[in-house]
Amino acid sequence: MATALAEAAREIVQVGQFLSLRNFVPATSGNFSRRLDARHAAVTRSGVDKGELTEADILALDILAPPPPGSSAETHLHLHLYRDRPHVQAVLHTHSMVSALLSQLRQAERELRLTGYELLKALGDNRTHETTISIPIFPNDQDIPRLAARVSEDLAKRPDTVAYLIAGHGLYTWGRSMAEARRHTVALEHLLTYELETMKVRR
Numbered sequence: 001m002a003t004a005l006a007e008a009a010r011e012i013v014q015v016g017q018f019l020s021l022r023n024f025v026p027a028t029s030g031n032f033s034r035r036l037d038a039r040h041a042a043v044t045r046s047g048v049d050k051g052e053l054t055e056a057d058i059l060a061l062d063i064l065a066p067p068p069p070g071s072s073a074e075t076h077l078h079l080h081l082y083r084d085r086p087h088v089q090a091v092l093h094t095h096s097m098v099s100a101l102l103s104q105l106r107q108a109e110r111e112l113r114l115t116g117y118e119l120l121k122a123l124g125d126n127r128t129h130e131t132t133i134s135i136p137i138f139p140n141d142q143d144i145p146r147l148a149a150r151v152s153e154d155l156a157k158r159p160d161t162v163a164y165l166i167a168g169h170g171l172y173t174w175g176r177s178m179a180e181a182r183r184h185t186v187a188l189e190h191l192l193t194y195e196l197e198t199m200k201v202r203r
């Protein structure tokens with residue numbers, strides 16, 4: 001497992017630099033994780049700037065056990081995805097301006113429906129713009145185990161969903177590799193921006 005942890009830590013440090021450069025994780029916001037094997041994952045330490053991570057800031061954990069001290073305050077939101085979806089290899093949580101704003105503005109609808117954009121083809125196995133992809137929006141909650149239970153229950157009805165929003169907070173997305181999770185993050189940041197800009201011109 002030491003080799004898997006070292007490789008996961010390298011990927012997480014790199015993705016933190018990439019996402020921080022794009023202003024997706026301001027201050028100490030955001031958290032990232034990578035599956036190590038069927039029972040273990042690596043997650044970022046809590047309260048550090050995610051653009052300045054070092055390998056010492058990446059903690060290994062058992063996905064069936066309580067999160068270890070010092071791990072992300074939102075670790076439960078990563079763990080349920082590894083438990084519920086065996087194909088998930090990486091989970092990324094970002095706090096970009098557009099994800100916080102749009103999720104706040106549209107939270108009463110409980111979902112964001114994205115239709116007709118070519119960039120939808122960057123999400124999962126979708127191969128056409130002629131589709132609608134629904135991104136659920138959950139109310140924010142400081143009780144993270146309760147929020148994780150709520151998200152887990154809702155996502156069980158949506159096996160193809162690759163992301164969700166927490167109102168006024170940010171975006172969670174995941175992938176079958178770190179590269180796929182990163183692609184989902186970047187594509188969704190653009191898709192959310194399309195929606196926010198559309199709302200502005202329709203006012």
Ligand SMILES: CSCCC(=O)C(=O)COP(=O)(O)O
Binds near residue numbers: 029044047093
């Ligand atoms: C300063 S952002 C508030 C906490 C949060 O939402 C977040 O994503 C970062 O929490 P962590 O414990 O993973 O640093």
Ligand SMILES: [Zn+2]
Binds near residue numbers: 029074170
């Ligand atoms: Zn957060």
